[in-house]
Amino acid sequence: MGNPEIAKLGYVALVTPDLEKSLHFFKEVIGLEETTIIDGVHYLRAWGDFQHHTLSIEKGDSGHVKFVGWRTKNREDVEGFKKLLEQDGIPVASFEAGTTPGIGEAIRFKLPSGHTFELYYDVERPKAEEGRKSVLKNQTYKSWSKGVSPRRIDHVNIHTSTDAGITYEFLEQLGFNMREYLRDDNGDIIAGWMSVTQLVHDLAVAQKPTLPTPARIHHISYWSDDSQDILRAADILREHDIDFIGPGKHGISQALYLYVMDPGSGFRVELFTGGYLIFEPDWEPVEWTMEERAFGNTYWGDTVQDKELNNITIEAK
Amino acid sequence: MGNPEIAKLGYVALVTPDLEKSLHFFKEVIGLEETTIIDGVHYLRAWGDFQHHTLSIEKGDSGHVKFVGWRTKNREDVEGFKKLLEQDGIPVASFEAGTTPGIGEAIRFKLPSGHTFELYYDVERPKAEEGRKSVLKNQTYKSWSKGVSPRRIDHVNIHTSTDAGITYEFLEQLGFNMREYLRDDNGDIIAGWMSVTQLVHDLAVAQKPTLPTPARIHHISYWSDDSQDILRAADILREHDIDFIGPGKHGISQALYLYVMDPGSGFRVELFTGGYLIFEPDWEPVEWTMEERAFGNTYWGDTVQDKELNNITIEAK
Amino acid sequence: MGNPEIAKLGYVALVTPDLEKSLHFFKEVIGLEETTIIDGVHYLRAWGDFQHHTLSIEKGDSGHVKFVGWRTKNREDVEGFKKLLEQDGIPVASFEAGTTPGIGEAIRFKLPSGHTFELYYDVERPKAEEGRKSVLKNQTYKSWSKGVSPRRIDHVNIHTSTDAGITYEFLEQLGFNMREYLRDDNGDIIAGWMSVTQLVHDLAVAQKPTLPTPARIHHISYWSDDSQDILRAADILREHDIDFIGPGKHGISQALYLYVMDPGSGFRVELFTGGYLIFEPDWEPVEWTMEERAFGNTYWGDTVQDKELNNITIEAK
């Protein structure tokens, strides 16, 4: 048997001090669909997401992310990863199927950066009910029902005050491929865009020494099909009196973006489109120097650098 | 060692009776860039393609496609596939590196449908020269230099007068995954959308019993980032007095399309955007029945079904 | 004092046998806002319309349009037009302010084609209430609240079984300028695109000898800002299981279109963007011959010609 493999980003488990505000933001402004509510936890997904949920939201004392869930390629990969991690002395917690509704047997462990990742294989794919179900057989919900209406989850971006190099190495052992990175003047990589899929990144990790707690989450991203959808999102956010950064286009990843914060939890969402796919098996990671950093961050448009909204992150447990 | 694997669609080797017309069409109207010309063969790629070429064009007696090239995941996969194919009694021809400029050691063989496929691993990635090179480090050429200006090659669509079921099975052995298919009233699959990547299809195969020669190529597709690019393409084609079908949106694959024929060779190009990606490792192929066929072909817009332009295909060798 | 002048298209008074269906279509699918309901009549406008309503809908025995209202440039123009029309022997009915809610003193009369036009000057411009009001001072409602969400009314298109030439002449006396027209092989103009504004047309009139009643309305059109909005509209209509024609681009007017029918009344709506503006004071009307007709109707895309959906019109009183 080969190495266990991760197939894709699964979901983010968000805790918010203001559940009502967060639900209004994610359901009415962003326009995610609610699969179900169980024990006060709301399970949401975009109209084009194919699994049970890509975001769970529950009430808690502070805005933070409990963990980020990833789906493995095979059922036995969950056990396979458990063994590998424990061989390396990493504590691994196991969870029975259904601990998270819609998610099968799972393990959780911490990255060197302190972020908790979950791995699972089995997942429920509940059909949408009549009235919300798409007329297309290959699509979960009707598109364009409400708000921004992105198609699917895209990636997560995490920050760490620890030495990010250790986390990049760890992630590469889990099967993440470095696709683009920023190298500082000391020769250290301080931001990396990594993926297990053919996206440029499913996961970005940035080193930020001055964070108030070691492990933070910068944003989750949902993907829309067209650039015009991002401009329409800007109108929608303004009409809801919600501030944001963008639109702008990243040099790194080439994607068009808008950054907006959930007013309930402080968790940031990147509305995202464009970019490129990587099909080459021998992809050479693209290096950006500190001199090229501004260009890599903002190819054009409203910049993400050094803006207050951009510098706030929420804690990751 | 595991099974050999195919990473991605590489290129299509096109022969045209009217080289000048075909070059004008692909370079000025579609807007592909020319990597090089060697021995009268023109090697073209889109501005976002990462390899030596994705289309070669040479002069010949009739418009046809010599073969479709695919890149393997590893260097040893080329030899691996050779062994597997020969074990199954399939004749395999081997080619030295450089037989096709920019392409390493390669093998060629015929599908049961009669279409020739090439497999190779090594590929040159010549940088674009100053003036044509993008200011972005992760992009080959400047975008939007001329014509439609699509980003990258997307897929090929082939037709066969043979029993397509045999070819689907053969392709699945090569590692192609069935993503969506059309089942006729006898229970046979007569059109299949298959991929080795996370695209819905790198390759579509349709059974057309009445073709004039057994193996035909319906189209090659180039991908643009935005729906608006496809509408702009329609304007550009009209201004060049070139007829086309579309715009329309497929139900199958959910992509926005335009079909246009190279006036030199009769080879059809699909200009394409939208659609969805498949990250689920246990994707259940989406079945469309004959009753659902029209909807699957044309979710909305100018239909691809039963139009003359659509029914013409060129021979595949 | 100079000639009385018409400033702009005002509103269409629609009667529907199925009020519930029509309201669902115009409010939820098209996404018009409801200004008010008075005596069972619903007054609707788009988020960017600046007057009381641009469409009124009431219940009646059959789907038809009672009249089309136009706003004059000056208050005294209403009386001015009354005099001119009566001098020509045209019966004119006068209505007190408020006969139609939001509309001041008005006159109504019939075109030679049999269509009833209303002229008025005074109009109420009720502000949108909090929650629906735009954050922009120059916009009535929040955009993108629901459905297709077009910006504003654009034009009406009427059909007549009478000699259209008489109606073109009559309309020119009212101040409509011919902008583009279709001339048949006998030398008669059988379709004319006319405007009092700088749009290519506020009003199109086509001669259709075989209509079941002499005066018909082909469609009302609402305008969106971007081509992508029309493609999104196509998705929305499909998700509501509503059939339509398009997208396509007219040669005449250069506009991108989608034609869809209100399932309640049978009244057609054209969703519309693009096109050009005419600022030249000495514009030469653009002539299209029968040979050029198909191209003029459909520059590209799903054609409006000879389709069943397109040939149905509702009666105009």
Next chain:
Amino acid sequence: MGNPEIAKLGYVALVTPDLEKSLHFFKEVIGLEETTIIDGVHYLRAWGDFQHHTLSIEKGDSGHVKFVGWRTKNREDVEGFKKLLEQDGIPVASFEAGTTPGIGEAIRFKLPSGHTFELYYDVERPKAEEGRKSVLKNQTYKSWSKGVSPRRIDHVNIHTSTDAGITYEFLEQLGFNMREYLRDDNGDIIAGWMSVTQLVHDLAVAQKPTLPTPARIHHISYWSDDSQDILRAADILREHDIDFIGPGKHGISQALYLYVMDPGSGFRVELFTGGYLIFEPDWEPVEWTMEERAFGNTYWGDTVQDKELNNITIEAK
């Protein structure tokens, strides 16, 4: 006879110290078409402009604008304006037809702000030659031939160090309607968006007390049909290594913008789409206060306020 009237913005006469750079910028990057070159002056227009030229470019010692030309509604209006202006003691210079190629008899005079305006009626409309001519009968050139490829001229924006109130009053006497304006805390209007057409503005005038010379030109604007065209323009400018501000959306006028400077002359171009049209004959100008100024300038996106690129203007003679 009524008052003389202005129909539309005609053209801007630009002088550049680096003709080659300016021509490359306007012809290859922006993508204007060249009607003709006479006596070293290049006459340019966009593919959808209907007159001889909308921009003339000639070589001179410094980057500046000689005058802004406006077309009147009637031939006799040129003489009519001459009389009115001279009655008010304004010096008026008369020019024979053909003084500017393609332009008939003209007069020139200075606004109180010091900017020179030209008024003319007659204009040549040379057809585009085969190869550049559109296949559409209602369009001058093929669209999308090169560069950004906007449709038509839209407006000019001028700055003055004098009391702008005097100029607003003067312009209102010429027939310009105030559509939106910015009022400062002293109650003075310090920026006004005015039009003779149904656009929100053909002309914006801002009071800037600290200008190096009294009469400056901030920008000329060309209009594109779709928001996506502006995003594509941003890519094109970056690939040409040309800096710009935007994309952003104005609150005032609601238009999507990009500001870019001609590297030859320092003259700024606004690439522009969206916005609204004013058909109401009794439009109440929209007032913006200093508190609302930032929102009015930048509804969202990369801001035009206080940026260096934005503060540079070229002299108007």
